[in-house]
Amino acid sequence: MTLDKLRSEDNRLATEFDDSALEMDAVVDTVLSESLPPRRPVGPHGRHPKQSSPDNSIGHIHPSPVTMNAGRGTYEIDGTLFHDEIRAVPVLKDSPVILTARVDPTDPLSDSIRVYARIVGVTVDQVSTIERNSVTRQYVAARFEIVRECVPTPNGPRVQLWTPKTMGGFRVHWPHERDLELMGYPREGVELGWQRAGGSLLKYRLPTEALYRSAFVVGGMGGGKTNLISVLARSLAHKDPNNFANGIPPAVVILDAEGRDEYADLNADVSGSFRPELDSLGIPWTAVPDFAYIKVAPGEWTFRLNDITPQDTAIFPATLPSKSERAWKFGAEQYWRRAASAHRQVVAREFTSAMASAVMPLGVNSAMRNALIRAAQDTCWEVFDMPNSRPLTVTDLLVPGRVSVVDVSRLDGLDRQRAGGLALLTMFDIVKRAEPQNPCPVLLVIDEATRLVPATFAGMSGKEYSEKMGTWLADILHRGRRARYGLLVATQYPDDVLSGLADQPQTKISFTLPPKYDRWLGANFVTAAGSTLRAGGTAGLGFVHRTSRVDGDPIGAAHPATLVQFPQVR
Numbered sequence: 001m002t003l004d005k006l007r008s009e010d011n012r013l014a015t016e017f018d019d020s021a022l023e024m025d026a027v028v029d030t031v032l033s034e035s036l037p038p039r040r041p042v043g044p045h046g047r048h049p050k051q052s053s054p055d056n057s058i059g060h061i062h063p064s065p066v067t068m069n070a071g072r073g074t075y076e077i078d079g080t081l082f083h084d085e086i087r088a089v090p091v092l093k094d095s096p097v098i099l100t101a102r103v104d105p106t107d108p109l110s111d112s113i114r115v116y117a118r119i120v121g122v123t124v125d126q127v128s129t130i131e132r133n134s135v136t137r138q139y140v141a142a143r144f145e146i147v148r149e150c151v152p153t154p155n156g157p158r159v160q161l162w163t164p165k166t167m168g169g170f171r172v173h174w175p176h177e178r179d180l181e182l183m184g185y186p187r188e189g190v191e192l193g194w195q196r197a198g199g200s201l202l203k204y205r206l207p208t209e210a211l212y213r214s215a216f217v218v219g220g221m222g223g224g225k226t227n228l229i230s231v232l233a234r235s236l237a238h239k240d241p242n243n244f245a246n247g248i249p250p251a252v253v254i255l256d257a258e259g260r261d262e263y264a265d266l267n268a269d270v271s272g273s274f275r276p277e278l279d280s281l282g283i284p285w286t287a288v289p290d291f292a293y294i295k296v297a298p299g300e301w302t303f304r305l306n307d308i309t310p311q312d313t314a315i316f317p318a319t320l321p322s323k324s325e326r327a328w329k330f331g332a333e334q335y336w337r338r339a340a341s342a343h344r345q346v347v348a349r350e351f352t353s354a355m356a357s358a359v360m361p362l363g364v365n366s367a368m369r370n371a372l373i374r375a376a377q378d379t380c381w382e383v384f385d386m387p388n389s390r391p392l393t394v395t396d397l398l399v400p401g402r403v404s405v406v407d408v409s410r411l412d413g414l415d416r417q418r419a420g421g422l423a424l425l426t427m428f429d430i431v432k433r434a435e436p437q438n439p440c441p442v443l444l445v446i447d448e449a450t451r452l453v454p455a456t457f458a459g460m461s462g463k464e465y466s467e468k469m470g471t472w473l474a475d476i477l478h479r480g481r482r483a484r485y486g487l488l489v490a491t492q493y494p495d496d497v498l499s500g501l502a503d504q505p506q507t508k509i510s511f512t513l514p515p516k517y518d519r520w521l522g523a524n525f526v527t528a529a530g531s532t533l534r535a536g537g538t539a540g541l542g543f544v545h546r547t548s549r550v551d552g553d554p555i556g557a558a559h560p561a562t563l564v565q566f567p568q569v570r
């Protein structure tokens with residue numbers, strides 16, 4: 001609305017109500033299709049006592065048509081915001097608001113329709129003032145993107161995507177807790193951050209069940225991924241067991257290949273400067289009560305090959321071509337069988353030398369034999385059964401409520417670090433396959449995931465290996481849903497990990513990304529979110545989007561991108 005139009009509208013209203021000497025609040029009531037009877041007590045002489053914002057309304061929308069923003073594919077409507085409610089206009093963009101009106105404007109007892117909208121723009125220089133009976137009210141023009149509505153039905157309120165229609169007069173409010181469902185915010189879950197809505201903070205919670213459907217955290221260098229993982233770990237570790245299915249909190253296992261000891265401080269209280277912020281959000285600042293820091297390295301901790309099944313060994317050597325995979329598995333099974341009949345444990349060094357010397361009658365040609373030998377000599381096997389090292393077993397990690405950091409950064413070279421990650425992934429998968437009813441849920445966090453599952457693997461069978469790994473991971477994710485084995489993968493860019501991996505998890509959290517990922521954001525974050533998402537370029541300003549509800553809503557339909565700010569804990 002232009003300034004002139006706004007002024008003339010105000011003048012029209014002012015003239016209309018001049019005689020009755022109503023205060024501006026009442027003017028607003030009338031503008032809103034006479035839809036909202038005054039809830040405030042009526043003062044002497046039928047006048048409303050002076051109040052700057054009746055019903056906490058912060059603006060209004062006149063009955064007016066809705067326009068389609070073709071570029072963004074969204075519906076938008078113009079309205080006004082009371083300027084005295086808005087102390088910092090620049091932070092308003094993307095703020096969620098709730099629009100309310102009575103279904104039947106003539107019936108004071110009629111139910112309200114509530115609409116969730118977001119402020120897409122505020123024109124700060126268009127301020128208009130009306131003065132009546134020493135009440136001054138200033139307005140600024142605002143544009144709202146309409147997202148969802150909550151309509152009353154005989155069976156109770158129903159939340160649905162907003163259906164295009166002409167909008168009657170609406171009041172504009174900041175959202176409250178009761179609006180969370182309408183906004184697509186989970187009511188339950190671990191607290192991660194907040195969204196500021198006017199004077200109030202809306203907590204952003206991630207339902208714990210959603211974690212077992214996996215999560216993908218993405219954002220450029222220094223975007224806040226590692227901090228977010230720390231917040232999540234603290235929240236999970238401290239959450240009342242009653243908040244988890246069957247009363248069992250997940251074991252959180254963080255794979256750290258970075259070597260910056262970024263997770264070492266989870267067993268300490270956070271520094272004093274962050275405490276008030278975390279307190280206000282319900283995020284614990286005290287040390288994680290059951291914390292283990294495990295360094296996988298010679299002389300410290302090692303994985304045991306005995307904990308892996310012979311079939312699962314085929315995923316470890318990137319050098320193994322798929323043509324030779326059957327022969328490999330056959331050989332591995334034979335070796336496992338022989339060890340079992342001799343009542344011996346499987347040991348990496350013996351296994352690889354058996355495979356390399358091709359002692360098994362595999363009946364393979366020489367090319368294949370060479371491939372098997374190469375795979376047997378792969379450095380990946382060196383993470384297993386390292387001498388003088390404590391074996392790390394699933395039992396050490398699969399403890400409800402325990403947060404373990406498995407630091408593989410001291411393993412020499414990317415291949416060995418990758419093998420460490422694969423060992424963890426496989427070990428949990430094996431347990432969950434063997435005992436699908438295993439009561440302890442697990443969240444395996446893979447920070448810097450491009451080290452473990454890069455978009456491309458170098459070498460002869462690189463492309464083939466990528467595909468194999470992709471299918472293997474997809475299977476794990478799929479099985480994990482039922483078995484409560486979730487993966488949280490964090491990486492800088494959606495395409496720096498295996499193709500498809502970025503799209504599978506149902507929870508996606510994106511920090512600031514370069515413009516070239518707008519398309520990916522747009523596809524995954526529902527509304528044409530790219531432009532929105534890039535708005536907050538500062539570290540730690542994050543954007544959360546849960547793409548699906550746990551009960552299996554179609555992806556995206558119910559939960560458009562949401563702007564959330566995460567607290568800092570480090």
Ligand SMILES: Nc1ncnc2c1ncn2[C@@H]1O[C@H](COP(=O)(O)OP(=O)(O)OP(=O)(O)O)[C@@H](O)[C@H]1O
Pocket residue numbers: 219220221222223224225226227228492539540541565566567568570
């Ligand atoms: N929510 C936040 N609020 C304020 N500062 C933050 C927040 N999150 C992270 N930071 C700061 O930004 C810096 C980078 O954060 P963090 O290590 O979490 O990013 P990252 O995405 O993991 O980076 P990298 O890609 O390098 O691993 C840190 O100095 C951290 O203190």
Ligand SMILES: [Mg+2]
Pocket residue numbers: 225226227447
């Ligand atoms: Mg990081």
